Amino acid sequence: MGAMAVVCALALAFALLLPAARSHGDGGGAHGGRGAAQGSQARAAQTCSEPEKQTLPPSRADGPTITTIKERPGEKRKLIVGVDQNSYRWGYRDPNGGGDAELEGFDIDLVRRIAEDILGDRNAVQFKAIPTDQRIPAIQDGRVDMVVRTMTINCDRIRDVAFSAPYFRSGQQLLAPKSSPVTGYDATLAGKRICTAAGSTAYSTLEADRAAGRLVPSADFSTTVPSQLDCLVRLQLGEVDAVVTDTALAASQAAQDPTVELKGEAFTTEYYGVAMKKDADDLVRRVNRILVDFRADRTGGWQASYDRWLSATLGDDAAKSKPPAPAYLRES
Structure with a gap:
């Protein structure tokens, strides 16, 4: 019962640490044409046998979405990201870290990598705690630029949001x-x-x-x-x-x-992706470029983050968790 009481207490404490998910901040991303988004949804529906492949090829080029993020003034010049604060070793606060403990975990490492690439500062992030059922609405409403929250790429979701290539395999x-x-x-x-x-x-x-x-x-x-x-x-x-x-x-x-x-064993195979607005093509391409670098970085990238946060719970062999080689089948 001691372990149960501790975790229950932590759950209550975590719930108080970040702003409520429904709070509204500066929206992120440019707004594109409704017809283009609907066309993408139709294509997604037709090619949904492999949803993890329905993403855009990598690019380092800035576009309207990234430009909007970079032009936020002063202290607001941050990447706004929906995350979890309760998922141990994915997005959570160390209960022994005191009142000002920072969010940490595998997803948080990835967010900071994205912020460093786009804004030149790994700490230029405004984290927003997002419940599971608010991930897509938060993106569509412009409350966040992206969601990095153990979010599975699937057929239903690619009709509503755009995903990066997979960054993790689960089930x-x-x-x-x-x-x-x-x-x-x-x-x-x-x-x-x-x-x-x-x-x-x-x-x-x-x-x-x-x-x-x-x-x-x-x-x-x-x-x-x-x-x-x-x-x-x-x-x-x-x-x-x-x-x-x-x-x-x-x-x-x-x-x-x-x-x-x-x-028992896992009874599905699923892939986590970074979720963004349907029309944020430049941001999707940029994140896919960052993921290529993140996977290839042997000292401070995907493997290092896995070893630090997940090896204790998923085992030292990361082979089952590594995403497949990315495919970029979405054309626009």
């Missing part, structure tokens, strides 16, 4: 108490209560699998929460029997609470 997996009879994504979920984050790939996967008969009919996944950490708290309190979330996040949650563990 959906079960998290449950070590003492639970649940053994994985199988018949042992019969009659069990499952928690997911609202607006997450986990929830849409459960919906699709229920419709297709791949999920045991009596499994109940009606419990949804704003943040994945809220699912861990529900699990600790006995309000649900299992959590479905990305393997990478599940492993981090298991590291926070030694009474829970991953059950």
Whole structure:
């Protein structure tokens, strides 16, 4: 119970550390034609067998979106990024870091790399805490320039936002108490209560699998929460029997609470991408260029960030987590 109390307390503390996700700040990105965006959506729908490949080729050129970011005056000259603050080793505050502890983790390293490339200063970032179900609205409303928040590239989302090439490979997996009879994504979920984050790939996967008969009919996944950490708290309190979330996040949650563990194998393959506005073509191309450099950097890039933040929870061998060689099939 001691571990549970600590994590519950941390969840409450984290919720108070950043501005509310619904607060409005300086919008980012230029606004393009509605017809062009609708045309891109139609193309995305037609070529959605491999959504992780529906992105633009890399470029270092500035365009209207990047110019808008660079021309913000004074203290507002920052990259505005939607992130998580509750995902251990992805985007979180060190609970031992004191009241002014900075956000840190794998996603935060990537954000700072992007800010350094575009604005010449890795600290020129305004972080905004965004709940899972607010990631796309925050981009569309111009509250953020981009979202870097363990966000899976999928067919539904590429109709609403533009993605970079993948920067991480993951999948959906079960998290449950070590003492639970649940053994994985199988018949042992019969009659069990499952928690997911609202607006997450986990929830849409459960919906699709229920419709297709791949999920045991009596499994109940009606419990949804704003943040994945809220699912861990529900699990600790006995309000649900299992959590479905990305393997990478599940492993981090298991590291926070030694009474829970991953059950079975991942039952999907998914890729995280940086999400931006549909018409922010120059920003998408620039981020893809940055990702090429991030992956190739052997001393301070992708591998170094994995070793620092994720090797303790996902293992020293990063092969399963490395994204595939990028493909750039989106033409405009």
